[in-house]
Amino acid sequence: xPFSRDDYWxxxxxxxxxxxxxxxxxxxxPRALGDPNARxxxxxxxHAVSPDxxxxxxxxxxxxxxxxxxxxxxxxxxxxxxxxxxxGWRMFYxxxxxxxxxxxxxxxxVAVATSHDLHTWVKHPEQALSADPLLYExxxxxxxxxxxxxxxxVMPAPRGHGWWMLxxxxxxxxxxxxxxxxxxxxxxxxxxxxxxxASLSExxxxxxxxxxxxxxxxxxxxxxIFSCDTPALAGARVERGERGGIWVVEVDxxxxxxxxxxxxxxxxxxYYAARVVVDRDGQPQLLAFRNTTIDxxxxxxxxxxxxxxxxATTGIIVEQTAEVLS
Numbered sequence: 001x002p003f004s005r006d007d008y009w010x011x012x013x014x015x016x017x018x019x020x021x022x023x024x025x026x027x028x029x030p031r032a033l034g035d036p037n038a039r040x041x042x043x044x045x046x047h048a049v050s051p052d053x054x055x056x057x058x059x060x061x062x063x064x065x066x067x068x069x070x071x072x073x074x075x076x077x078x079x080x081x082x083x084x085x086x087x088g089w090r091m092f093y094x095x096x097x098x099x100x101x102x103x104x105x106x107x108x109x110v111a112v113a114t115s116h117d118l119h120t121w122v123k124h125p126e127q128a129l130s131a132d133p134l135l136y137e138x139x140x141x142x143x144x145x146x147x148x149x150x151x152x153x154v155m156p157a158p159r160g161h162g163w164w165m166l167x168x169x170x171x172x173x174x175x176x177x178x179x180x181x182x183x184x185x186x187x188x189x190x191x192x193x194x195x196x197x198a199s200l201s202e203x204x205x206x207x208x209x210x211x212x213x214x215x216x217x218x219x220x221x222x223x224x225i226f227s228c229d230t231p232a233l234a235g236a237r238v239e240r241g242e243r244g245g246i247w248v249v250e251v252d253x254x255x256x257x258x259x260x261x262x263x264x265x266x267x268x269x270x271y272y273a274a275r276v277v278v279d280r281d282g283q284p285q286l287l288a289f290r291n292t293t294i295d296x297x298x299x300x301x302x303x304x305x306x307x308x309x310x311x312a313t314t315g316i317i318v319e320q321t322a323e324v325l326s
Contacts, residue, residue, distance in 0.1 A: 004301030174203035205260035206237035219310035
């Protein structure tokens with residue numbers, strides 16, 4: 001059944017698979033805050049496990065902000081988990097530091113933690129990775145409200161050896177300041193030392209940001225999924241009156257570039273922050289959080305799996321959607 005917590009808002013999430021159980025890492029914040037928008041600067045990471053992506057056992061909080069002047073002083077946001085060469089686990093997550101107690105301006109940094117049991121995590125602030133201002137927009141360079149460098153998706157390099165990290169970022173160039181959303185890139189040989197590279201996509205594709213990017217494969221076809229809701233669309237997509245949500249764009253095997261201008265809407269923004277995980281039958285399944293409201297109250301919670309398949313006429317599609325409350 002869908003995953004949720006009665007006293008907490010639950011939204012972005014990611015997975016690790018140890019071969020026996022699926023491990024769900026999810027952002028949560030107490031509903032006692034009153035304002036759902038306040039959840040972002042109070043986010044912590046929770047942990048749940050499942051044998052089948054449907055029946056969940058919640059293990060509670062596993063990662064919290066560090067406070068003070070740390071890179072994750074105020075909030076711990078979305079990330080990914082991979083296994084390293086020594087058999088341990090590494091979590092790359094977003095650390096957020098807000099500049100004022102009530103403002104929205106914040107600096108985002110990719111932070112790192114390690115674990116041997118997938119629940120107890122040790123942070124490594126010396127391995128943090130920040131946006132390169134020569135390539136990516138930083139706070140104060142434009143009127144944009146944040147220094148976007150978040151949602152790290154770490155994976156084996158699609159060509160050659162080593163590792164790639166896809167990042168939600170904004171380009172340092174582009175005539176339309178709103179239309180600068182890109183998928184950033186960093187590379188590493190060892191998961192410890194990272195080099196920031198030029199973005200995989202170009203500004204001007206119609207997105208203020210391309211959130212929670214992930215490389216997926218469905219029936220032998222590779223694509224990148226990302227999320228951008230209606231208020232964060234830009235440029236020609238706004239002029240055409242498009243609706244936002246979860247997007248998909250096909251890529252070549254080498255992931256040489258991502259032409260985000262050709263991205264197609266996979267699901268509208270009643271769903272958001274999708275992740276794709278392969279189930280025990282080898283079927284790619286998409287899960288998302290419920291980006292809906294009841295009596296103006298944000299609902300949150302994570303859907304049941306939704307199978308993906310390839311269509312010769314329309315490309316990757318969701319075969320069956322999950323119920324969304326409205």
